[in-house]
Structure formats: structure tokens, C-alpha cells
Amino acid sequence: MASRRSCNYSLSRLLSTGAAGTEYVEEYPNNLETDDLKSRIFRLRLPKRSATTVIEKWVGEGNQVSISDLRQISKDLRKSQRFKHALEISEWMVSHEQYKLSDSDYAIRIDLMTKVFGIDAAERYFEELPQSAKTSETYTALLHSYAAAKFVDKAEELFERIKGSDLSFSALMYNELMTLYMSVGQVEKVSYVVEELKRHKVEPDIFTYNLWISSCAAALNIDQVNRILDEMKCDSGCNDDWVRYINLINIYVTASRLANAESSSPVETEKGITQSEWITYDFLVMLYAGLGNKDKIDQIWKSLRMTKQKMTSRNYICILSSYLILGHSKDVGEVIDQWKQSTTTDFDISAFSRILSAFSDVGLTEKANDLNLLLIQRNCSPTNE
Template sequence: MAAASLFADLLRQARPRNPSVTILRALPLSLRQPSQPLSSGLANSQGLAVEEEPAALVDDLRSRIFRLRFPKRSAMDALDRWVGEGGTVTASELREITKDLRKSKRFKHALEPICTDDMISEWMKVHQESELSDKDYATRIDLLTKVFGLIAAEEFFEGLPSSFKSYEACTALLHSYAAKKQIEKAENLFDRIKELNISSSVFAYNEMMALYISVGQLDKVTVVVDELKRQKVSPDLFTYNLWISSCAASLDIISVRRILDEMAQDPRSDKQWIAYMRLTDIYLAAGQLESSQSSLSEVDKQISQREWITYDFLIILHAGLGNTQMLNDIWKSMKMTKQKMTSRNYICVIGSYLMVEQFKEAGEVIDEWKKSKGQEFHISDCNRLFEALKKTGLSDKAEKFHELMEVYLPKSLCAIFMQILTWMESDGCFQLLPSDHGAKLDLLTKVYTIAEAETYFQKLSSSASKRAAAFPLLHSYVKAKDLQKSEALMYMLQNSGLVVDPHPFNELMKLYIATGEIQSVIKVIQYMKRSKIPLNVLSYNLWMNACGMLYGIMSAETMLMEMTNDKNVEVGWSAYYTLANIYTNAGNHKKAHDALALAEEKLSMRKPPRVSNVLLAAYMRNGWMDKAKSLHLHTLEKGGHPNYKTWEILMEGWVKTTQMDRAVEAPLRL
């Protein structure tokens, strides 16, 4: 199938490479952000495979080699000519040149840099045998495979003295076997590596796991993991990802959850691991992987699903690592296959973009999914993703996803979706899931009225359906500032035991602040603590705001300290922005200035412009034009993109400070 070769290429790109193979590159292949799409078929057929030199020619060794545009021109001749002219060269200098030549990685498009690279290695071997390291031999094996084929690499390896058949050289050849799907040869070499007992590195184990996944021998992945544990080799995130994806592709969800528990107990678990585990939880919940067994009646479908699930876990892995460029490349590659993507694939990509805060890209995927001819868009799938984000503690991502849905799902489309859900329910052949009921109630508030939504809610019988539908109903009450109905709904939910997360409480606290019922916010927090309902970032911000309004600055600062001490909450820019507003309202402009500076430090320029606009407006309100200008310029320098609101805020500030010439220019930028 068309996806098969692309999958194998992506899997090789994603697995961690032996450092010996990648030592002459800027970063390990699995962690760096490639400038090209991952599939050879996606390479730029017009681009050169080497970097362009500046207009002014520089006569040094690097420049001479980079000016070789055709494979027939020998790099070794250039090296000999350089030395013959009295130039000096060291092994370290040649390695730097090699690293720069290999950055383009356009192996299928143009062999010239690889040929040149290999010739450099040859020149080092002939002229400076003593300077060749284990890493140089490993690099040569990797290049021989790419340029002349596997047989040439094998002959070179077998011709090496025993002392040079190091772990680096062995794993370089193992990688070549895995890339060519030479299972028997890879297994024999893997056994040889273990017998030599020359390293406790996890790289060889990862290579074998990736090989077995790429050829569909998923049962052998667990065998490799068992061997890894017997040898007391520490798994890394790539090991766990390969193990989890093999179990998920086999629909062994119990094993997936067991592996996630093991990851959580691993003392090396960090932010990247936590992000990965959260995305996996979201994928299992929103993608409904458990219920997919019924669709696997044909062999072709099994193969297709196995490959797509492994694609999904490549995306989850790189989202956990924060590799946005890899996300872009894999998503682009997936779109170019002829195989039909499922709703699970779209959910995975959207969730991953939300995790790395690439909201524009997430919106574009939603739009593409909606327009897809091969896959019918389902609002219930989106609702499951929304619920999974909330359940995993990513409330800010859930709220942003809700905003994106409102942008990309116009009211007319909502009406169509609601008609489909109504037909499914009335036809009797389909049973709506709880998330479907939640989606329908949300659509009722958008297309018709809250009264219609209330009637529908009252007819729901199961507690699961009521729980799913309660939040959109509460949200509609809050938007309408209907305090009485909001409190009545919350009272009913609490008595029924249907409230288990902070999101409904946050909605209610926002309403209390908007209607001036500040003391009620404190009561809500007290109830949440008694009921052991965890507070998230928004909960703390609302609490801090209420304390500042009721009891003053010191109380708000105490709340910030409590928030900082909560290990389950990460204090971000919004907390300091909230505190700055409290200081401003209290007339303490110095502390407000300092708090905004801390908020700015926490601000990532990858965030959408609305976030930096919030801080920009705060500076303007306090009359700190210099700080506003500095933030604006800093945002531009970091690649941020101001929107119309940015210029409106700046224009208003310039008018207040009588800088009319600048205010007049602002509308031209809208």
C-alpha cells in the first residue's frame, strides 16, 4: 500500500539513532527539526542538496568543497589540492565540514553531498588512519548503505579489525539492516551485540522494536522489552512510545494503560513524559480505540489500522517532545498518502497541536477535516476530544479548542449536525453516546434557545448523559448571566454526584465575579477543597482575584503562594497578570509593573496574539507606553504576528498620550 513505505520512512526518522551515526550532525535525527518533509517522495525536486555560499567567494577548504556541484567532481581531489597548496587540515575540521554537508539530508534527491561526505571519510582513512574514531567508522557504514548499498556496508564492516567493531559500528550496521527490513540479519547482529556485552545503551533495542513494528511483527516487540529489562537497560521515551504503539496497534489497551502506569512510576519522568502520557490518555478516550475491534474483519483493514495507529503515536511522541516542525512534517506526509484518514487520526493531530499551543494549525486541521471527502466529520468526535482534554487537566487547551470550534463551525453547520443527531436518535437504529447528547445540547443552545436545551436535558435518563450535557447547559446559563439557573443546576449536579472536576465550578465563579457576588467565590473554593476537587490554574486565578477584591493585596499574594506550592498546577503568565490587575486596582503601580514583567517573562511568543494583547492593554491602562512598545517590538522580533486588536490597543494608547501622528498611522495596519 502507498502508506506502507511512507510509514517505514517516518518510523526510521522518529526512532533514536546511535550517537555514532549522528555525531557529525547538528542534532540526533530523532530530536532535530528537519527542513524537508520526511518522505523521500516529498523532497523538493528543485532544490540543491548543499547550502548556498555568500556572494563574496571565500577561499577556504569548506568553501571549496561546498562549491562542488556535481558528483563527478572529487572532494578528495579538492582536499589533496588544498594540502598541496600548503593548507592545513585536521580531522576535527573535516568532521565539521561533514556535519554541515549532511544537514540537508536530501539523499533521494541528490547524492552529491553524500558522495562528497563519504569521500572525506575515505581521505581521512588514507591520510590520517590514526585519527579515525569509532564514530567515523560508524558514519562510513551509514553512508555506504545510503550511497552504494547494504552489501558495500557489510563488506566494509567485516573487513574492519576486531578492535574497530565497536558498539558504534555494530549499531550503525544494525540501523542499516532495520532500514532495509533485513530481519534475519538484524536479529543475528543484535544477538552478536548482546554477546559482546559492549554497551548498556538502549539504542540497539529501539532499533529492533522499530523494525518489528515496521514489518508488522508486533508480538516480538514485547520480547525485546523483556530482554531489555533482563539486561537492566533503562528505557527512554522512544522505547516506551514504540512499546505503547505496538500494543495500541494490536488493540491491547489494557497493556497500554499498564505501560503508562509504569512510565508514571519511572523516576526519570519529566515534563516531556508527562505531556506524552496526557496525550496518550486523550487519544485513548477521544479516539475510542477500545471500540475499534469490530472494524477489523479484513486483513487489509488490520494492516491499515496498525499503520495509522503507529502514525498517531509518532505524532504523540513529537508533541510530547515539543517538536512542532516534526508535527508539521508528519501531518503533511499523512495528507499525501492515498489511504483514507479516520476521525481518530484527526483527533490525534488536533490534540497534539493544542498540546504544543499551535492553535492556528489546530484550527486548520479542523477545517480540513470538515472539508474532507473521504471522512465524514462528526461533531460528537470533537465533543469527545473536548471532554478528554478537560478530564486530563488541560482546561486551558479545552477552552481554546471550544473557541476554535465556534470559529470553524458556523451556525448553519451546527444546525445540520443537530439534524443528523436528531435523526440518529429518532431512527432507532443508532444509540447516541453520552458525548453525543452533550454535543446535541450544545447545538440546541447555538441554533435555537436555552429553553429547547433545558427541555432536552430534562428528558435525559442516564447519569452519564446528564454529566456530558450539564457543562454546555451551565455554560449557556453563564453566558446569559442567569445566576439563579446556574446555581440550581450546580445544586442538582452536586446532589447527584455528577461534578468531579473544576470546570463547572470555574464557570460558576466567573459568573459570581461578573455579577458582583464575590463572597460566593470563596464559598465555592471552600466546597471544592472539602470535596477534594482539584483546583486548576483558572480556579486559582479566580480565587486570587476574589481575595484581592475582598481582602486586599496581601491576601492575593498568599493565594499566589498557595498556587505556587501546588505541584499539580504550573504558574503561568495569567497568574501574574491577575495579580497585576489587583495591584493596579489597589493603586500600587510599582508592584503592578513588577507583576506584569513576570507575566511577560512567562509569556511564550508562540501563543496567539490575543495573549500578548492582554498584557499590552494592561501596560496601556497604566500609562506605561515604553513597556508596551518594548513588548510589541519583542513580540515582532520573536516572530509573533499582531492582529487588528493589537493595533487598536496601540492606537488607543497613542491617542491618550497625544502621540497623534502614530495614532493616525495605526489604522493603516488594520
């Protein structure tokens, strides 16, 4: 167990700052049904207060605490972005030898250390782990930290170590590196990662395909997008969610080609953003719709509206389609109003006809009807051209 304890590299000292027992000043409720360990920890309002002190007091009162309880509380804390307290729970688990840590526990610990102390601390912790704890999960956790910080060199160096190991990795690890390349604009490297994934006979998941397709869209390689879609259809993991995702991308491909047929010249702006870059943004909006990530769609749309770029009917149709797919009718109505009020592009009723047809063609008839109703309410039905 000595090697296990050596991994902490004075974490107890780091975590003990302001952790005196007197800091837990909240009153316990009289109703014993609400007085459990999770409730006590969540009543710690300030990060400097110590979850470790609360656990020690709980145990000192004769209560039992299982590792599954600690894992669940830690999970709930992470969801609430209370990373310091979650890390203190992890520290408690490490310091008590009756708890047997899993690969996931170590991986979560690396992620928490990154968030609380920074990547350098997480990196040192990983290197000091016993070899038995350097698993596919801990490697992937460190790679995730590098990817989130956009440390390309460190991520690539770690990837080479991973390739040289005898460990088996899931698609998640490859997705992390692909995400990094997409975030720093090195889209040409994504296909290399896909090649490595296939060479190691790892099954791609829908996120793998999402990133791969995004990289092809960034290069405007629509033919390759179609080849990837064909591969997805033949994948043994293909399910209803994948089919819905494929249909969404087919809508994009159809819409983008129609838009290109109408206007082949790049949009001139002060910042020099080209038509191809706009297509990439549109495509990513559709992909996030397929993944149900409205927050990302909101971010992209807000960023695009803040530029001085000229909007096209394709831009509006893309965002309308995405919100419609996710069932956010209020946002759809707001975008329609923005389009009607826009001074930089014509309000294109015919574009609505195309998107209504596209939705109907892939079986999204109810969504098409919802859009048609919204258009009628705003006196801009496609039938009123």
C-alpha cells in the same frame, strides 16, 4: 596502521571516479572571510566532483585542517543529503594517519557507505574492520542499515552476535530492532526485544517506550499500554517531556475507548481494513505528535485520505489533536473543513467537546482555547450543538 588501511577495500578507487582536479571549476570569492574549506566543498554542485580534491588543494595552499573541522563539515553535508562528499571526507580522515578515528567516525562511515554503495559494501567494510573497531557503535550502525532495508534475517543474525559479545549497548541498538519489527508488521517480537533489554539491565529511553506502546496498540492491548505508562512514571529518567508524552497517550486511550463505546462493529471496506487497524494508525499519529514529527503525521493522514475507507469522528479528532499539540493551527483548520465537507461521516460537534475537555484535564488549556477559537471562526463551536 596496516589493518586500518586494509579496511578501505579500494574505497579510493570507488571514490575517485570523475575526481580529477580540473573538475573543481567554481571561482573562489575575493572576500577571504568567506573562503574557507566548508564553503569550497559546499560549492561542489555535482556529486561526481571530488571533495578530496578540494581538501588537498586547501592543504596545498598551506592551510591547516583539524579533525573536528572535518567532522563538522561531514555532519553538515549529511544534513544536506550530500552523502558521497561526506564519505570522501571520511576517506581523507582514514588515509591520513595523523587523524585518530573515534568509534562514532567508524559508525558514520558504515552509514555513509550504505547510502553511497549499498548494504553489501557496508557489510564488507564492517567485517574487515579490526576487532578494536567493532564496537557497540559500529554494530548499531550496521543494524540500523539492516533495519532501514527491512532485512529481518540479517538483523536477527547480527543481534545474536551482539548478544554473544562482551560489549555494552545503549537502548538505541534495541530500538533499531524494535523499529524493524514494527515496520514489517512483526509486532509480537517487540516485547521479546524489551525483555532482552531489561535482562541486560539497559535503561529504556522514550523511543523504547514509544515502540513498545505502539506494538501493544497494534494488538489492541490497551491494558498493557496502561501498565507501560505506569512503568514510565516510575522510571528514573522520567522528565517533563515524558510526562507530556504520557498525557498524550492518556488522551488517546480515553478517546479510543469512547469511540469503541459508540461503535463496536468493524468498518467494512473493499480492502478489508478492520477497525483495529485504524486504531493502530490513529495511535501512531498521536505518538508522532508526542515526538514532534509532523512529517510522519502528514504522511499517515495523506495515506488514510487516499483510501476508500470510511472515516470516523475518532480519525478526525486524532489528527486534529496532533496538529493542535504541535501548534499547526492552519492544518487544524484545514482538517475541520475536510471533516465538514466529508460525505462518509457525520460532523460530530460532541467529539470536539470531548477533546476540549481532555486537553483541559491534562493541563493543555491554551491548546483547548486555540481549538475553540478555530471552531467559532468556522461556525462550528461545541456550544452551538
